Amino acid sequence: MTVEAVADRYPTRTGPPVRAFPRRDPVVHSSESGPLDPDELRRFGRDGYLVREQLLDETTVDRLRDEAERMAADPELAASDRVVGEPGGEAVRSVFEVHRLSSLMAQVVADERLAGAARQVLGSAVYVHQSRVNRKPGFVGQGFAWHSDFETWHAEDGMPAPRAVSIAVALTPNYVHNGSLLIIPGSHRTFVPTVGTTPEGHYRSSLRNQEIGVPDDASLAALVEAGGGVAVVTGEPGSAVLFDCNAMHGSSNNITPYPRTNLFIVYNSVANTLAAPFAAPAPRPEFIASRTATPVV
Amino acid sequence: MTVEAVADRYPTRTGPPVRAFPRRDPVVHSSESGPLDPDELRRFGRDGYLVREQLLDETTVDRLRDEAERMAADPELAASDRVVGEPGGEAVRSVFEVHRLSSLMAQVVADERLAGAARQVLGSAVYVHQSRVNRKPGFVGQGFAWHSDFETWHAEDGMPAPRAVSIAVALTPNYVHNGSLLIIPGSHRTFVPTVGTTPEGHYRSSLRNQEIGVPDDASLAALVEAGGGVAVVTGEPGSAVLFDCNAMHGSSNNITPYPRTNLFIVYNSVANTLAAPFAAPAPRPEFIASRTATPVV
Numbered sequence A, B: 001m002t003v004e005a006v007a008d009r010y011p012t013r014t015g016p017p018v019r020a021f022p023r024r025d026p027v028v029h030s031s032e033s034g035p036l037d038p039d040e041l042r043r044f045g046r047d048g049y050l051v052r053e054q055l056l057d058e059t060t061v062d063r064l065r066d067e068a069e070r071m072a073a074d075p076e077l078a079a080s081d082r083v084v085g086e087p088g089g090e091a092v093r094s095v096f097e098v099h100r101l102s103s104l105m106a107q108v109v110a111d112e113r114l115a116g117a118a119r120q121v122l123g124s125a126v127y128v129h130q131s132r133v134n135r136k137p138g139f140v141g142q143g144f145a146w147h148s149d150f151e152t153w154h155a156e157d158g159m160p161a162p163r164a165v166s167i168a169v170a171l172t173p174n175y176v177h178n179g180s181l182l183i184i185p186g187s188h189r190t191f192v193p194t195v196g197t198t199p200e201g202h203y204r205s206s207l208r209n210q211e212i213g214v215p216d217d218a219s220l221a222a223l224v225e226a227g228g229g230v231a232v233v234t235g236e237p238g239s240a241v242l243f244d245c246n247a248m249h250g251s252s253n254n255i256t257p258y259p260r261t262n263l264f265i266v267y268n269s270v271a272n273t274l275a276a277p278f279a280a281p282a283p284r285p286e287f288i289a290s291r292t293a294t295p296v297v
Helices: A038-047 A058-073 A103-110 A112-122 A149-157 A217-227 B038-047 B058-073 B103-110 B112-122 B149-157 B217-227
Strands: A049-052 A083-085 A092-096 A126-134 A144-148 A164-170 A181-183 A231-233 A240-244 A248-251 A262-269 B049-052 B083-085 B092-096 B126-134 B144-148 B164-170 B181-183 B231-233 B240-244 B248-251 B262-269
Touching: A038 A049, A038 A112, A049 A231, A058 A092, A058 A103, A058 A126, A058 A164, A103 A112, A103 A126, A103 A262, A112 A126, A112 A164, A112 A240, A112 A262, A144 A149, A149 A164, B038 B049, B038 B112, B049 B231, B058 B092, B058 B103, B058 B126, B058 B164, B103 B112, B103 B126, B103 B262, B112 B126, B112 B164, B112 B240, B112 B262, B144 B149, B149 B164, B181 B240
Parallel strands: none
Antiparallel strands: A049 A240, A083 A092, A092 A126, A126 A262, A144 A248, A164 A240, A164 A262, A181 A231, A181 A248, B049 B240, B083 B092, B092 B126, B126 B262, B144 B248, B164 B240, B164 B262, B181 B231, B181 B248
């Protein structure tokens, strides 16, 4: 048995200076038919994200939200690593690998409207790299600093290329004022390496409050300038946003009384399975980054 | 010489339980003509705030922004108490009493479009209770927790009644995503006492990050429910929002590259000058709360 070295085409977590460079891989890998029409695929390729209104019906969304709240309130789960709290607080921020905790969520993950869209974009069979419920409770929900998910998944999980897409399904209204997704249009076409070294067990703190793997302000300002601004992704429950794994995104905190809860699913191409981390001492746990590439059928 | 006791009609900073109660004073004190038309006065009375687009011209706004940036960069000023930094950071958050630091800002404070509107609402001559530049720098600008300014001014400055109005003039664009003002429509008609005791020198920390004088979540949720939601006040440079001193407001943090800088002026009625603090060991400094009630002419 031999171990094949995987070339690092997206070096990151290095010393300064940072030099952003153009993405070395396609965004849309197929032009086959599926849930997304050609214009949607084109817009996804251009902007790095795409919003679908009313993807899931109200009854399904209500049930998903109930499941999410049940998980967030489960003391046994809370004692596990799968549950991440708000920085400096008690409220539940994220619950990981929810499609293994809930048969309803597993159904949604396999739903053709979601998995089929991922297959279309990625041009191959897909598997679930990560699933989670992202709560952002009213009053106390904290934001997320700007980041490219791919930068972390490459550095800490060993994902070779940006051939993965995320779908966030709104389970509560995502308003402009309750910490909804901010995304920089077109930013997915540039890779911004970050400065620093990933400490051991970094995920334990980074999922609350990321400090390593954060892009520099000058690169962010350049991306916003090039993208013509910052987009705010709002939507009613049941709406969804599909976004490229290298799209630069973040969010503000939520001081409103309105909780902002999303179901978040990451589909990775089966042709892009995880190698050893490119810039971390050890891989993150399976519940954050699956090494079992079972295709979604 | 006798000291007249001023009755405390808005008791706050007490022990729990909190019982919110209806405002005991009018909102709009006059129906005289002035910069605001009758419909605007009516809306201000109903909502507790009013937006004016293009109140100041572009040249004036450019000059004001330059002045604000000059102040924020002034090392001598930075060493004084008038300048407040971002929580946990170096960036300048607020500069106080700016109408005494800049003749241009003094002119704007006396401008009939601002002072005249305040006189109309308050039904008397007015003086400047407080002026400040509120910066919220790009990337690092932190939000403000929900609060009623009057609650603090009453507790810590001895302002007897909610007979003051604030005007915030946008010096940079106030977008939905860069930490613009969030306000609860109609909340100015309810007084929400807060729990706790004001420590000595509280203003030194509270202007960065307020922890005492913060309303409870249940009262906030009730105000939002009654008000039909949370309003986001956006505007181009030169636009302004006039809001009642008891309007419940706050803001999110600013992770975008776009700085959000506002000139903030508080006009108080000359019939509502400061007494001893109602719930604090000592009055705050003059540069935060003027005890010199010189009418603006």
